[in-house]
Amino acid sequence: MAYETIIVEIEDQIALIRLNRPEALNALNSKLVDELSRALTEADQNDKVRCIVLTGNEKAFAAGADIKEMSEKSFVDVYGEDLFGAKIEAIQRVRKPMIAAVSGYALGGGCELAMMCDFIICGENAKFGQPEINLGVVAGIGGTQRLTRFVGKSKAMDMNLTGRFMDAAEAERSGLVSRVVPTPKVIPEAMSAARKIAEKSAVTAKAVKESVNRSYEVSLREGLLFERRSFHSMFATEDQKEGMAAFIEKREPQFRDK
Ligand code: CO8
Numbered sequence: 001m002a003y004e005t006i007i008v009e010i011e012d013q014i015a016l017i018r019l020n021r022p023e024a025l026n027a028l029n030s031k032l033v034d035e036l037s038r039a040l041t042e043a044d045q046n047d048k049v050r051c052i053v054l055t056g057n058e059k060a061f062a063a064g065a066d067i068k069e070m071s072e073k074s075f076v077d078v079y080g081e082d083l084f085g086a087k088i089e090a091i092q093r094v095r096k097p098m099i100a101a102v103s104g105y106a107l108g109g110g111c112e113l114a115m116m117c118d119f120i121i122c123g124e125n126a127k128f129g130q131p132e133i134n135l136g137v138v139a140g141i142g143g144t145q146r147l148t149r150f151v152g153k154s155k156a157m158d159m160n161l162t163g164r165f166m167d168a169a170e171a172e173r174s175g176l177v178s179r180v181v182p183t184p185k186v187i188p189e190a191m192s193a194a195r196k197i198a199e200k201s202a203v204t205a206k207a208v209k210e211s212v213n214r215s216y217e218v219s220l221r222e223g224l225l226f227e228r229r230s231f232h233s234m235f236a237t238e239d240q241k242e243g244m245a246a247f248i249e250k251r252e253p254q255f256r257d258k
Pocket of ligand 1: 025066
């Protein structure tokens, strides 16, 4: 499938999806969001893909929603079309592990898109921010919700109220990103993490993602019950037998996603 605003490459069972509007710092216009949600849904359904890496370019992961495209819209326009609603929900429904490889700006919807991934690896030049307040709007796809869960209320308020950017070191310190690497190493590092994940059982990887994400939705007691039942259910898989047998026999497991 040919896209205009993203580039999709599938290599070693990993789908590498690059946002590709360099002239606008990868600002998320409706075409890009549409193409991205289609590409992610396809990657999620493609048996040849075991993990997804989402990236931009060295200057920007994405500098937010496309301000030029939305500036003249009315409330009725954005509410009526539910701007980004269904497309963003499709991105959130992806069940395969998804890594954000962030260099440069990840602002507004760009920061929110990175947070929709399962974890973020960033370069030393990364800058995260929710500067929507400077435009007279609030964040719209997770900047007040996911960011607060990642970095806590104080920093989330600071970023959303002042619009200041967070650099890579602060992002790592605050738990927003899992690893910081020299900027040219961002994609290789993310691909290497993706390859590690691709070696695991795809069934188990989906269950891990489901269980961690559950922790955002339910009480600790319910989450622990969900996790335990998920653990129990893994004993219905061949991959559990293979994983444990391989450990006992001191060899590498050969998972078959069954
Ligand atoms: N939208 C449209 N165009 C953009 C955007 C953007 N978000 N960001 C940058 N561009 C364009 C610039 O207009 C410029 O284009 P041109 O050369 O044609 O004027 C080009 O990209 C390069 O940008 P700059 O010249 O500004 O580059 P600088 O290096 O000087 O500055 C910055 C880089 C600091 C990143 C600056 O571009 C900037 O502040 N960008 C806007 C960041 C921002 O405010 N993002 C939040 C947008 S709102 C949002 O994301 C809400 C999402 C949720 C919606 C959900 C609805 C339900």
